[in-house]
Structures are given as C-alpha cells and as structure tokens.
C-alpha cells in the first residue's frame with residue numbers, strides 16, 4: 208500500500224431514461240394493481256429505456272456528469288469499472304463501450320458482475336487500486352437496462368425493476384478520508400434464487416430456451432427477501448466496526464433500493480430512524496447496480512449529504528452477493544474553476560472512434576492482401 212494514499216469520492220452523476228412506467232400501466236399488462244405494488248415494495252413508478260437507450264448510453268451520460276462534478280478530464284482517467292447486470296453484450300465489456308464514448312483514452316476498462324451488489328464491489332476495487340498507489344483516478348459506473356431482461360408477463364418480477372445509471376469518480380489524495388472500510392461477501396449456493404438461466408455457456412441460447420423464457424429474470428421473491436433482511440444490517444454494522452466508528456457517527460445510510468420493506472427491516476436491525484436512511488425506490492424501482500449512485504445523487508441534491516459526513520453504502524443481490532462500505536464524504540478535490548470543454552471533447556472522441564474503426568478496416572485490407580504477418 209502506498210503510504211497515506213486515500214481514495215476519495217470526488218464526483219457523482221446519474222442518468223435515467225425519459226419514459227416513466229406507472230404501476231397503473233403495469234396493471235394493464237399483468238394481474239396486479241397499484242395498491243399491491245406500493246404496499247409490498249414501496250414502488251410507485253420506474254423509468255424504462257427507450258429504443259435509443261442502452262446500458263452504455265446511460266452509463267456514459269452518468270460518467271460524464273460525474274467527471275464534470277469532479278472537474279476531471281476523461282484523459283486523466285486511469286480505470287473504468289462498469290458494474291452491470293444488463294451488459295450490452297457478454298463481451299466486449301460495457302465499460303469499454305463507455306470508455307470509447309467518453310474518450311478516456313488512457314483508461315483500462317472492465318465490467319464487474321455481482322448483480323445488484325456490483326456497484327459496491329466496484330467502488331471497493333477502485334478504492335483499493337487507488338490506495339495501493341497503482342492508479343490515481345477511477346470512474347465507477349452502475350448502468351442498467353433490466354427492462355430488456357424482464358418477462359413482462361411475469362407479475363412476480365416485472366413490477367420490481369427499472370432502468371438507469373449512476374457513476375462516481377474516485378481520486379487519490381494524501382488528505383485523510385474517502386473510503387474507510389469494506390465488507391464483501393457471497394454465497395453461490397443461493398445463485399438460483401435470482402437468475403437469468405439461459406444465454407450463457409451452461410444453457411446456450413436455442414429456440415427451446417427462448418420458448419421457455421430462460422433469457423428472462425427468474426426470481427424466488429420470498430427467498431431473496433429473507434436473505435436481504437438477514438444480511439443488510441449485519442454487513443453495514445461490520446463495515447462500521449472495521450472503520451472503528453459507531454452507528455452514532457454515521458450521518459446517512461445509502462442502501463440498495465430493491466424494496467422499501469427490506470430497507471425498513473435494515474433500519475430496524477441498525478436501530479436507526481428512517482430519516483438517516485436514503486429511500487427513493489418509489490420513483491425508480493430496483494435499478495440494480497445503478498440504485499446506490501442514483502440515491503446518492505438525490506441525497507446530495509436534497510442537501511442531506513455534505514463534505515465530512517460519515518456514510519455507509521450497503522447492498523445485496525444475485526449471486527448471492529452482499530457488501531457494505533463506509534466513507535467520509537469528500538466532493539471535488541479542487542475549488543478552482545476548470546473548464547473541461549467536455550462537450551467539445553466528446554465530439555472529438557466520436558471522431559477518434561470513427562477514425563480508429565476506419566484505420567482498422569484499412570489495416571485489414573492491407574494485411575489481407577499481403578497475407579498474415
């Protein structure tokens with residue numbers, strides 16, 4: 208570990224699709240109703256990707272917004288981690304598509320798959336890379352278009368999920384603070400309680416898998432509920448202990464937004480009033496890896512999160528996976544006005560991407576004529 212290098216969260220951003228789908232609209236599609244959904248989940252509406260929206264387009268917007276807050280140029284990004292449960296492809300990684308979109312020409316990029324816990328794991332990985340001294344600046348993105356993996360005839364799952372993206376910038380500094388402690392856990396024996404079974408190497412896509420709907424999310428809701436209420440408070444407490452803090456030091460808990468009842472159970476477990484917990488699941492549904500950064504952006508917007516506050520992020524999801532981290536909230540490292548010209552730079556990034564593709568084609572033609580090197 209590099210002596211006294213701390214990993215601060217210095218930028219944040221979010222992006223959600225324009226289209227909103229209400230509970231009443233879902234009740235026209237499946238046998239459910241607004242009252243049932245609100246009572247059992249706390250969800251009132253969710254945002255749903257339009258034809259032009261993808262995990263990378265939403266993730267790219269969130270990343271750019273986060274870079275603007277941090278006043279960090281895409282050129283200076285060393286690492287991009289894309290946490291997603293709805294990647295654009297099995298490969299290439301969605302993070303690479305975002306890297307190209309934002310023109311982060313000096314960054315390594317990869318996806319991290321840990322379902323809804325992915326954002327927490329990704330922030331922990333980026334923070335550790337910074338603390339070790341191997342990189343200085345990272346962008347962590349949670350980006351989802353889960354509506355494309357939902358069976359819109361299955362009332363058990365289609366009421367829950369929404370689309371959107373959120374991002375953090377993490378930066379190295381010798382100032383004390385930033386990410387203080389982390390907890391990462393998993394239990395693969397529960398993998399089948401939240402799964403997209405088809406389309407991977409275990410069950411490759413075939414006409415049969417499509418007919419059977421194996422490319423859709425399948426979930427044992429009660430099992431996931433029991434698991435979530437068991438692990439949330441425990442993981443948060445463990446992270447708080449590891450940071451040598453007490454629950455009274457914590458200004459705000461920002462949990463994964465899956466279900467209001469699960470969050471309330473966690474609050475009871477932590478013996479915390481709901482005022483110290485961020486809840487916005489009513490507006491977005493479960494946006495998986497995007498839920499924590501979106502909730503963070505809204506907490507900042509509402510003035511609930513300020514420089515110097517101690518906070519906890521805690522989440523759970525498929526895998527099964529769960530985790531938590533504590534951080535001292537920082538914000539931008541510099542107060543100096545810095546014009547990044549990001550809009551102009553993005554146009555340049557598009558042009559660069561086009562030129563590189565063209566060059567690759569030309570190279571293919573040249574080498575193709577000459578034969579393999």
Ligand SMILES: CC(C)(COP(=O)(O)OP(=O)(O)OC[C@H]1O[C@@H](n2cnc3c(N)ncnc32)[C@H](O)[C@@H]1OP(=O)(O)O)[C@@H](O)C(=O)NCCC(=O)NCCS
Pocket residue numbers: 238239240243244247248323362363366367401426428429431432435465466493523524525
């Ligand atoms: C999915 C969930 C909301 C269901 O709530 P629940 O209180 O556990 O409901 P149950 O599954 O026990 O079902 C109760 C009844 O409601 C019915 N039901 C299920 N979905 C319904 C819907 N959308 N509308 C109306 N009724 C519904 C069930 O069929 C069942 O009827 P039955 O008793 O006649 O069989 C809840 O289990 C949950 O939130 N689980 C966690 C899911 C989650 O967070 N997943 C993502 C993790 S990252």
